[in-house]
Amino acid sequence: MFEYLITNYNYMVVVFLMMMGLWAMIAKKNLVKKCIGLVIFQTGIILFYISMGAKNNSTIPIIDPKYGEAAINYANPLTQILMLTAIVVGVATLGVGLMLVQRIYKEYGSINEDRILEKFK
Amino acid sequence: MIWQFDILLLTLVVVCGFVSLWIKDLMGAVIVFGAYSFLMCLVWTGMGAVDVAFTEAAVGAGVSTIFFIATVFHTSRTIRYNKWDLSTKFFSSIICILMGFFLMVAIGDFPAWGDALSPVNNNVAKYYLENSMEETKVPNVVTSVLADYRAFDTMFETGVVFVASLVIFTLLLQSDGRKKLMKSAFQKVSFLNVSESLIIRKACGLMVPFMQLFALYVVVHGHYSPGGGFQGGVILGASLILLSMAYDIKKVFARFHMKFMIKSLAVGVLIFAGIGLICLILGGNFLDYSALSKLFPSMGSIKSRYNAMLWVEVGVALTVMSGMFAIYTSLSSNGKFEEGL
Structure with missing residues (x-):
């Protein structure tokens, strides 16, 4: 049981973070809180990729003659670059989302979902 | 990868994320969220992803926190409560718990954490x-x-x-x-x-x-x-x-x-x-x-x-x-x- 917990703890955290983000996106009424939920969901997915590429007893993926040339001694670079670009793109798209929040506030005077729906009618 | 260190940090990350969603003051939530990103940056370093950690430290803890603060500054800082609306929260909780349960069941099929011989790494x-x-x-x-x-x-x-x-x-x-x-x-x-x-x-x-x-x-x-x-x-x-x-x-x-x-x-x-x-x-x-x-x-x-x-x-x-x-x-x-x- 303890063994299972250690070898799968990262996936449990991934599921937990993703569900937390999803819940916030559906249930929270405040638009900024929804954006925070979105980013938490995103970090859950990033954690999934990075922890898949982690290796026991390995070092960072910068080739050094001291650690030899075998691939087993270095962490996986491929999952890392996919997520590195995803973080930067994530902040750019988060900017678009926050811009929409500001625009909605300008138009309706509130960032509460229920109030916006009231004014919509 | 040191699993004791990583497990501690991952637990802290979950706590920080929960607090930033739970807190009532939006400015406070955003600052806690900055701390969340910074802890995430430590997690990446622990797993050997230094480039990702560097990006997360600059982007997640730095720039995206500023974007959030700018938005809170130009909209409203407090959360207004209407009547207690249980149906949405109840409905979304059921969806998330069900989906989380199925994902948790699927966990057993994944390669173990830190397995160097898994297909991803090979x-x-x-x-x-x-x-x-x-x-x-x-x-x-x-x-x-x-x-x-x-x-x-x-x-x-x-x-x-x-x-x-x-x-x-x-x-x-x-x-x-x-x-x-x-x-x-x-x-x-x-x-x-x-x-x-x-x-x-x-x-x-x-x-x-x-x-x-x-x-x-x-x-x-x-x-x-x-x-x-x-x-x-x-x-x-x-x-x-x-x-x-x-x-x-x-x-x-x-x-x-x-x-x-x-x-x-x-x-x-x-x-x-x-x-x-x-x-x-x-x-x-x-x-x-x-x-x-x-x-x-x-x-x-x-x-x-x-x-x-x-x-x-x-x-x-x-x-x-x-x-x-x-x-x-x-x-x-x-x-x-x-x-x-």
Whole structure:
């Protein structure tokens, strides 16, 4: 049981973070809180990729003659670059989302979902 | 990877995320969320992903927190409560618990955490690790995969940053005020109503040159150490953001013209795609840098790949720097480009 917990703890955290983000996106009424939920969901997915590429007893993926040339001694670079670009793109798209929040506030005077729906009618 | 350390940090991350969703004050929630990002950065370092940690420290803990603060500053800080609406919360909780349960059941089928022999670590990733040094002479494999083997991905990711900044720039700008804005942003302004605090102004003035020097080092030294175009670009953008927080946006625009900013946003993507196109013209594949050795016969194919990667990183840094600053100026001034935070 303890063994299972250690070898799968990262996936449990991934599921937990993703569900937390999803819940916030559906249930929270405040638009900024929804954006925070979105980013938490995103970090859950990033954690999934990075922890898949982690290796026991390995070092960072910068080739050094001291650690030899075998691939087993270095962490996986491929999952890392996919997520590195995803973080930067994530902040750019988060900017678009926050811009929409500001625009909605300008138009309706509130960032509460229920109030916006009231004014919509 | 040390599992005790990682488990502790992951637990803290979950706690921080929960608190930032639970807290009532939006400004407090945003600050806790910054702490969440910083803990995430420690988690990446623990798992050997130093480049990702660097990006997360610059982007997640730094710039995205500022974006959130700018939005809270221009909207409302408190959460207003209407009548207690249970149905949505109940419904969404059931969906999330069910979905989480099924995902938890599926966990058993995944490879164990830190398994070096899992399929993820053994096909293409193994090839990159074993051949990057021979084929490109770049020790940092993340950089060589980012800018060479998977350059096509990176090019479009840079394109997304470009498009996102353009979207923000145009949508927040009211169409009637555009002419006025163009006039007001480019005229000489007197710096009378700058930030009140003398200490902050002087300290930022001292810090910014060192930040920019460090950012240039990060861009150029990305072949040998963690870093590269994305990280360096974000730090360069952050230095401009710091300057515009200490003074105001107009002062930064007087040095770093708005027209120049939009141009460098486009030029970065152009450098990246242009290098790819030159490779195509010289008879190679798109973004196959070894074709560049026909243009510079003295370099040879390995050396030309090495050098082309540097130029690609410079292009990425230009786009990301201008993109971050463009997003900040639009968000923090609510589309007016005058004062900022």
